[in-house]
Amino acid sequence: MIDSKYFYQQAVALAAAGEDLYQRAWVPATSGNFSARLDATSAIVTASGKHKGRLSPTDFIAVDLQAQPISDGKPSAETELHTRLYARFADIGAVLHCHSPSVTVISKALKNARAITLSDYELLKAFDGIDTHDTSIDIPIFDNTQNISALADQVDAYLAEQPHCPGYLIRGHGVYCWGKDLESTMRNLEALDCLLHCELELMRLSH
Ligand SMILES: CSC[C@@H](O)[C@@H](O)C(=O)COP(=O)(O)O
Ligand SMILES: [Zn+2]
Incomplete structure (x- = not known):
């Protein structure tokens, strides 16, 4: 049974996040999708094909964790x-997917790389569980495909081995990022985009 008041609150919060992300040019031309957990077995997700900077609370669908709709x-x-992220990690409360220029460009520039390592940045401390710049994390890069189930399987297999990862890139496509709630997810996404932008600038300087 869907808690309609909680559904509405989450939809309003995700729509506001969408406006913010659109202003940053991270979800151009109907790209991107957003979700928030409703309970242990369901989440709300954006309706397909909507402009993600101009969402209303009616532009969200409730789904179960097998990705099947449970509302119209x-x-x-x-x-x-x-949904595979919610199924794997009980403590995830929100997931944001964006197509920002920085993540799209770096994922293509790194051609066949399977991951990008972020090291020695103060901003790494924005991620949960990191309290020093003197560390490194790997952000995996998966090749793009229109076979979303196959991609979800690849991501899930990676996360089974490397659970302490705040997000991943899809080559030439975008980024998926998550956190314990929407605020944490926005913070993780902002930090990840900034750090990837820094890596891109370093690559430009070294050429
Ligand atoms: C506008 S092309 C982008 C889509 O193919 C997809 O990658 C995307 O992010 C949005 O798909 P959607 O079905 O609206 O959630
Ligand atoms: Zn996308």
Whole structure:
């Protein structure tokens, strides 16, 4: 049974996040999708094909963790990339997917790389569980595909081995990022985008 008041609150919060992300040019031209956990077995996700900077609370669908809709409408084409994260990690409360220029460019520039390592940045401390710049984390990069179930399987297999990872890139496509709630997820996404932008600048300087 869906708690309609909680659904509405989460939808309003995700729509506001969408406006913010659109202002940053991170979700151009209907790209991106957002979700928030409703309870142990369900989440709300953006409807497919909507402009993510101009969402209203009716542009969200409730789905179970097998990515099947449990309210009216057509959920995001990439719903399974959200629901598999909620299924794997009980402490995840929100997931944001964006197509920002920095993540799209770096994922292509790194061609066949399977991951990008972020080391010795003060901003690493924005991620949960990190309390020093003197560390490094790997952000995996998966090749893009229109087979979302296959991609969800690859991501899930990676996270089974490397659970302490705040997000991943899809080559030439974008980023998925998560956190314990929407505020943490926005913080993780902002830090990840900034750090990838820094890496891109370093690559430019070294050429
Ligand atoms: C506008 S192309 C982007 C889509 O193919 C997809 O990657 C995307 O992010 C949005 O898909 P959606 O089904 O609206 O959630
Ligand atoms: Zn996308």
